[in-house]
Amino acid sequence: MIGFERDFQPHPPGGLAMLRARMRDAFVMLVAGRWPKPSPPAQASPLDDRMMQRALELARASAAQGEVPVGAVVYRLSTGEILGESGNTRERDNDPAGHAELLAIRTAAKHIGDFRLHECGLAVTLEPCAMCAGAIVNARLQRVVFGAWDAKAGFAGSLGNLLDHHRLNHRVPPIASVRGDECATLLKDFFRDLRTREKQHRKDAKSTKKGKDQD
Numbered sequence: 001m002i003g004f005e006r007d008f009q010p011h012p013p014g015g016l017a018m019l020r021a022r023m024r025d026a027f028v029m030l031v032a033g034r035w036p037k038p039s040p041p042a043q044a045s046p047l048d049d050r051m052m053q054r055a056l057e058l059a060r061a062s063a064a065q066g067e068v069p070v071g072a073v074v075y076r077l078s079t080g081e082i083l084g085e086s087g088n089t090r091e092r093d094n095d096p097a098g099h100a101e102l103l104a105i106r107t108a109a110k111h112i113g114d115f116r117l118h119e120c121g122l123a124v125t126l127e128p129c130a131m132c133a134g135a136i137v138n139a140r141l142q143r144v145v146f147g148a149w150d151a152k153a154g155f156a157g158s159l160g161n162l163l164d165h166h167r168l169n170h171r172v173p174p175i176a177s178v179r180g181d182e183c184a185t186l187l188k189d190f191f192r193d194l195r196t197r198e199k200q201h202r203k204d205a206k207s208t209k210k211g212k213d214q215d
């Protein structure tokens with residue numbers, strides 16, 4: 001169904017127009033009792049947990065291929081059927097949009113032949129970034145669970161919350177920290193190993209240069 005109550009304008013609203021629009025929004029929300037309240041905390045279900053375990057397997061497989069270890073699964077909430085899953089593929093495909101959850105969403109939408117994933121959940125090992133949070137809202141996912149928080153890029157609570165924004169027409173308050181320790185440890189270990197390898201690489205390059213200079 002296409003939403004008809006959209007407001008498209010050719011120019012950005014000016015200062016006064018913007019202020020007027022904000023005041024109108026606030027008034028309407030106050031009168032209608034729709035003042036944005038924080039969503040009630042939700043609990044992960046056993047199905048969410050099982051899906052997060054699968055997402056962790058995908059994240060580990062990504063790490064083995066030199067990708068940042070993030071995994072994601074889109075599943076049917078009524079049956080637990082996996083409709084799409086992926087790890088990160090940014091390095092392999094040289095694709096800035098190669099994030100696990102974006103790829104899992106695309107696969108699931110193709111699989112069911114509809115971009116609206118109303119009856120689906122998403123489990124992802126890392127808090128979604130702005131791009132993926134945008135894709136989640138556009139896919140109308142009904143449920144989102146994530147593992148580790150991403151203080152520098154997360155848009156499901158860290159830098160902002162696109163998943164639960166009161167001015168967007170679809171909201172999906174995320175359930176955070178599901179197997180959070182496992183997900184965070186996987187990422188920390190990956191980056192620690194990467195730093196160690198880089199350090200060793202620099203050391204080796206230095207000693208090779210020294211050896212050549214002495215020849």
Ligand SMILES: [Zn+2]
Pocket residue numbers: 099128129130131132133
């Ligand atoms: Zn992302």
